[in-house]
Amino acid sequence: MTPVSAVASPTSTRAPLRIGTRSIRFPSMPAILSTFTVAGPKEGQGPLGRLFDTVIPDTFYGEKCWEKTESKMLKEAILHCIQGAGAKESDIDFLFTADLLSQCIGGSFAARDLAIAHLGIYSACASFGEGLILASMCLEGGFAEHVVVGVSSHHDSVERQFRFPTELGVQRPPTAQWTATLAAAVMVGRAASPFAGDGTPVRITGATVGEVIDIGAKDPYDMGTAMAPAAADTLARHFKDFGVPPSHYDMIVTGDLGAIGRRIAIDILESKGLAVRDRFEDCALMLYDRRQGVQAGASGTACSGGVFCAYLHRGLKERRWRRILLAPTGALHSPTSYKQGEAIPAVCHAVALERVE
Amino acid sequence: MTPVSAVASPTSTRAPLRIGTRSIRFPSMPAILSTFTVAGPKEGQGPLGRLFDTVIPDTFYGEKCWEKTESKMLKEAILHCIQGAGAKESDIDFLFTADLLSQCIGGSFAARDLAIAHLGIYSACASFGEGLILASMCLEGGFAEHVVVGVSSHHDSVERQFRFPTELGVQRPPTAQWTATLAAAVMVGRAASPFAGDGTPVRITGATVGEVIDIGAKDPYDMGTAMAPAAADTLARHFKDFGVPPSHYDMIVTGDLGAIGRRIAIDILESKGLAVRDRFEDCALMLYDRRQGVQAGASGTACSGGVFCAYLHRGLKERRWRRILLAPTGALHSPTSYKQGEAIPAVCHAVALERVE
Numbered sequence: 001m002t003p004v005s006a007v008a009s010p011t012s013t014r015a016p017l018r019i020g021t022r023s024i025r026f027p028s029m030p031a032i033l034s035t036f037t038v039a040g041p042k043e044g045q046g047p048l049g050r051l052f053d054t055v056i057p058d059t060f061y062g063e064k065c066w067e068k069t070e071s072k073m074l075k076e077a078i079l080h081c082i083q084g085a086g087a088k089e090s091d092i093d094f095l096f097t098a099d100l101l102s103q104c105i106g107g108s109f110a111a112r113d114l115a116i117a118h119l120g121i122y123s124a125c126a127s128f129g130e131g132l133i134l135a136s137m138c139l140e141g142g143f144a145e146h147v148v149v150g151v152s153s154h155h156d157s158v159e160r161q162f163r164f165p166t167e168l169g170v171q172r173p174p175t176a177q178w179t180a181t182l183a184a185a186v187m188v189g190r191a192a193s194p195f196a197g198d199g200t201p202v203r204i205t206g207a208t209v210g211e212v213i214d215i216g217a218k219d220p221y222d223m224g225t226a227m228a229p230a231a232a233d234t235l236a237r238h239f240k241d242f243g244v245p246p247s248h249y250d251m252i253v254t255g256d257l258g259a260i261g262r263r264i265a266i267d268i269l270e271s272k273g274l275a276v277r278d279r280f281e282d283c284a285l286m287l288y289d290r291r292q293g294v295q296a297g298a299s300g301t302a303c304s305g306g307v308f309c310a311y312l313h314r315g316l317k318e319r320r321w322r323r324i325l326l327a328p329t330g331a332l333h334s335p336t337s338y339k340q341g342e343a344i345p346a347v348c349h350a351v352a353l354e355r356v357e
Numbered sequence: 358m359t360p361v362s363a364v365a366s367p368t369s370t371r372a373p374l375r376i377g378t379r380s381i382r383f384p385s386m387p388a389i390l391s392t393f394t395v396a397g398p399k400e401g402q403g404p405l406g407r408l409f410d411t412v413i414p415d416t417f418y419g420e421k422c423w424e425k426t427e428s429k430m431l432k433e434a435i436l437h438c439i440q441g442a443g444a445k446e447s448d449i450d451f452l453f454t455a456d457l458l459s460q461c462i463g464g465s466f467a468a469r470d471l472a473i474a475h476l477g478i479y480s481a482c483a484s485f486g487e488g489l490i491l492a493s494m495c496l497e498g499g500f501a502e503h504v505v506v507g508v509s510s511h512h513d514s515v516e517r518q519f520r521f522p523t524e525l526g527v528q529r530p531p532t533a534q535w536t537a538t539l540a541a542a543v544m545v546g547r548a549a550s551p552f553a554g555d556g557t558p559v560r561i562t563g564a565t566v567g568e569v570i571d572i573g574a575k576d577p578y579d580m581g582t583a584m585a586p587a588a589a590d591t592l593a594r595h596f597k598d599f600g601v602p603p604s605h606y607d608m609i610v611t612g613d614l615g616a617i618g619r620r621i622a623i624d625i626l627e628s629k630g631l632a633v634r635d636r637f638e639d640c641a642l643m644l645y646d647r648r649q650g651v652q653a654g655a656s657g658t659a660c661s662g663g664v665f666c667a668y669l670h671r672g673l674k675e676r677r678w679r680r681i682l683l684a685p686t687g688a689l690h691s692p693t694s695y696k697q698g699e700a701i702p703a704v705c706h707a708v709a710l711e712r713v714e
Binding site: 016017018021022024064065067068090091092093094100101102103104105108109111112114115116117118119120121122123124130133134137138140141142143144145161209210211212213214332333334335336337340342345347 | 373374375378379381421422424425447448449450451457458459460461462465466468469471472473474475476477478479480481487490491494495497498499500501502518566567568569570571689690691692693694697699702704
């Protein structure tokens with residue numbers, strides 16, 4: 001079977017890159033050159049624990065407050081990602097970062113110590129998808145040779161910002177999701193990059209950008225319900241635009257829908273005649289063991305990024321899967337919008353990743 | 358004289374688009390197809406007042422809180438911008454939005470009522486530059502036919518978030534800047550777009566992306582001092598990368614440095630041998646009359662966007678200038694980082710805009 005970058009047309013390199021108004025092909029297939037993860041202690045104890053590059057010993061990591069910890073984790077993930085490819089900061093054209101902190105300080109404060117041109121992005125927990133899409137555009141369009149996408153989240157900094165003071169220990173309902181303490185960075189470049197090392201089998205071949213969808217769900221302790229329709233919308237559009245069935249992918253992996261949202265998204269897609277049930281996974285259900293007390297699963301900007309770097313990217317490289325559709329989802333509310341009685345708009349960006357040999 | 362998209366090489370369309378790791382040429386010269394502004398009452402009373410497309414009668418504009426007002430202003434700016442070009446939402450491939458509210462709700466809540474694929478961005482008050490650059494990449498790379506960039510800020514929503522409750526009426530020092538109540542949207546497309554109307558003389562020809570620079574300035578009532586070094590860094594890099602002197606541009610317009618920051622940026626650039634003094638303007642000093650009590654000038658994500666749409670774009674169209682280098686600057690702190698004793702990192706993205714006939 002041909003990669004998704006070619007399915008929309010047999011003459012792939014000459015066909016338009018744009019499919020409709022939301023989908024894009026990347027015929028040059030930008031390559032994942034390097035990844036790095038810095039995980040929190042709880043994440044280190046989860047099923048992916050041994051796959052993270054670094055597990056920090058405690059949630060402060062030598063800093064006085066969690067916001068600084070998060071920036072430090074992100075900076076280290078970015079630096080080690082670049083160094084892991086044998087590159088230097090000066091080899092990187094652009095750095096995209098995203099986090100959940102107000103005014104995106106996780107990324108901005110990580111970037112201030114790096115001599116790399118910086119572009120902040122925000123799609124909440126869907127940001128890793130946005131970052132991969134914009135990085136791929138930079139590569140495919142010839143605007144960059146190497147781009148790094150870095151995402152971070154910290155359970156304690158996010159919880160006290162979005163909900164209650166962390167020390168209060170408020171009881172969490174079973175629909176709640178646990179924001180991951182995690183930072184992840186990927187370096188994207190051409191397959192012919194001098195930093196390609198022993199080969200770059202994992203490539204970005206296409207993507208579908210999400211519309212913001214608000215179904216009126218208002219409970220910040222049930223973001224899965226708010227995000228599932230956005231995930232279903234973007235995934236359905238992706239299959240339609242690229243003219244492929246869900247079975248084109250070995251696995252469809254949403255980001256952070258959790259146990260509740262995953263079921264809703266599957267139901268919506270199946271009701272549209274899209275048979276996704278046998279291959280639909282979610283990053284929120286991969287990061288922790290359910291016995292770790294995380295209710296409906298994980299969340300956080302770095303959840304899908306961290307699961308991709310530690311697990312999905314590795315699985316593609318090791319031939320466990322050949323094609324994955326990664327679809328990070330984001331809840332676009334804020335503590336202020338919540339207190340003002342607003343619902344939770346959501347978005348989902350889908351990225352096709354394939355092993356090309 | 359040739360446009361900046363061509364100066365880096367005489368064979369412009371074949372030369373690399375990438376210049377070093379921070380600058381990009383756009384040989385296809387994406388065109389500004391349409392603009393729209395929605396201004397607050399104070400902004401409507403300023404020197405650009407009659408140039409805004411809409412001036413709202415009061416700071417609430419029929420909403421119960423200022424955050425909702427800001428989203429409404431932004432949504433209207435985006436919709437009227439699209440309609441003004443004779444286009445529909447379905448003609449737009451991607452919408453980039455940015456604002457200063459926590460978790461970027463200004464843009465996300467505007468986007469939820471629009472059926473357009475949405476990508477949130479954040480460079481604080483430099484976001485309009487980031488948006489124009491990413492939109493130009495989408496066009497130049499063939500990933501989109503039409504892209505809208507929308508930015509917003511609201512004095513009262515920002516002031517109570519970043520500093521003190523608005524009703525408290527805290528005295529402001531002379532270095533403070535007044536966040537503008539303003540929303541601005543631009544629609545970018547090809548010169549051959551069916552929505553090009555009577556012509557699209559104003560084009561985006563090149564850009565330089567900023568690095569995050571932190572000089573240790575900590576006073577949120579003096580952001581000009583914090584941002585000036587970032588502005589000088591990006592501008593100096595732009596002149597070097599494109600091999601042009603400051604006099605290549607009829608005007609260099611930073612975004613929101615204010616009276617203090619503008620003087621510092623000029624001094625830094627002149628000390629590097631770059632003669633900018635006779636053509637260096639700043640959006641913060643254009644939006645208000647100094648008698649309006651705005652201390653060192655305006656600020657806000659929409660300041661540079663609004664001044665561009667209402668004044669600079671018009672001036673380029675009307676042949677007042679031929680080439681402008683627009684360099685929005687952003688202070689990347691948050692109320693949390695400030696309370697944790699952190700300094701104010703800053704960034705500046707420069708965009709070359711030229712009249713091409």
